[in-house]
Amino acid sequence: MFRGLPSVNDFSEQQLIDYITQWLRQINPVCPEGIGDDCAVHSPDPETKQIITSDALVFGQHFDQTLSAQQAGAKLVNRNLSDIAAMGGIPDRAILNLMVGPDLELDWLKNFFIGLEAAAIRVCLKIVGGDICRLEPRCFSSVLTLIGTAKFPLLRGNAQRGDAIYVTGDLGGSLLGKHATFTPRLAEGQWLAETGYCTALMDLTDGLAKDLPSLLTGEQSARLNLSSIPVSADAHLTANRSGLSALEHAFCDGEDYELLFSIAAKTPVPDFVTLWKRAFPNLRISHIGQIDEPNDQGKIINAADGSALPFIQGFEHFRKS
């Protein structure tokens, strides 16, 4: 991505903005709603609440050259969409910041936008503005800030004791591929917000072990049936190489981008599962445990013997050591 010509250093800022505006043709509204003035203008819908989130994609941290430019662009969008899904929301528009080294290939950047646009078009997301600035050679950072709407935003911390804990899909081993190819669970999040069974919702980005405590209040623990944890095939493959258990990878690997949620205790469980299967026949959900009273042992308790889970450290973005 840094070895070919022409590179972004061969173009002025305005030329790059013109290129970007072309590349985003299908998802860039006409100014002042889109790119071209000091700010983008928007007329909000008074019927819905707005939700806003932001996530970065940095070369060397969130991706390396094993990802194609298109995959990198798609991943930036999808990481943010997963946060919108985690509120039961609908994506609407976004602002993009690019910070790029002078040696970044223009062709790589174009393909980054092709991937970004494809991921955005799929969910009717518009890019309405942003900024581009220079970094040191061989650097690339991008930040997307995404605004969506939600009639009934689903928060964390609203679950009650006795509520059932569910997770979508399979967990663990994401680095083998899913971290770059996942589908954000937007339709599923919106369905959970509309059906009214769901009491708390979030997405899994740092691993179940680190994220599940965020779903709970200080007065709760989670009592899990370990045999119900949906361990992915890639978690098993990763375990073969790492020497850790597949279950530990399912708990501790980051970037699952699945939904973690609680369902009200009074919900008739067969009804809920039947409705889910009708709505999403190709995405399994797993009932992994219950919201319980606080436990001196820890926040995540093995229902089989009442002990705290031994692996409680999820993926830590910040510290490598």
Place this chain on the structure above:
Amino acid sequence: MFRGLPSVNDFSEQQLIDYITQWLRQINPVCPEGIGDDCAVHSPDPETKQIITSDALVFGQHFDQTLSAQQAGAKLVNRNLSDIAAMGGIPDRAILNLMVGPDLELDWLKNFFIGLEAAAIRVCLKIVGGDICRLEPRCFSSVLTLIGTAKFPLLRGNAQRGDAIYVTGDLGGSLLGKHATFTPRLAEGQWLAETGYCTALMDLTDGLAKDLPSLLTGEQSARLNLSSIPVSADAHLTANRSGLSALEHAFCDGEDYELLFSIAAKTPVPDFVTLWKRAFPNLRISHIGQIDEPNDQGKIINAADGSALPFIQGFEHFRKS
């Protein structure tokens, strides 16, 4: 900023978020309106339009160690506020992305937030969320995305031939200090939007020579009285060292963060200037020229002899060469 202890590497992501939440105490609304869930939630006001903008502040590009941490934090906020001012808008809430090397001193980061908070409090701006991730050692990038409101957003490109062109304050030589200490012209922008005389508005960030063409449509040129250009004392000081003229610095230096705007031709000029002086007795405005018909010579014409200005290249963020 990278040599002391403790550095951010000594803390987990959650610990850093907890610190940041403390540091932002006065401008961080309670979750879900503020930090703490997958998205921040907001109930929009149907009476106003929303405007959104985003700007980065990167160590080594937008500031160096001659700026204090507090000045850097304030500059990130004020750069974005200048874009809100340039629409005649009112700032409301913002999302902050931090990308930091592991060796960044915690104390530097704390002071960055003190500066950021002070600049935000002054204009009732809230920080409602964001993201923090890791970069290579000795790196620091920050991105602020700011949402504001405007009843009547003032755009570029709406001026008519014959409209008068004005600029606030003095231009040029910003690197001697103003780039770090400027006051975004929020009240002035809002006043221009409310009084109804202004036809087009933008802020000066890349220098008059580069920015003025953005105020014009393709069917217009700007006819300037060079003797009316408000050349700053710092432009003169810079000229003494550079060998260029002070006027060239006033035209070509970046980061003035003044307002550039057009006033409808039919506006009684003494009235407008009188009203301005009453509203803003401490900030001069200069009537620097008129919107004119297109000119084969160029976009910016010297009214004295009808020639195009010789220095037409403003500050170019992207290309250093």
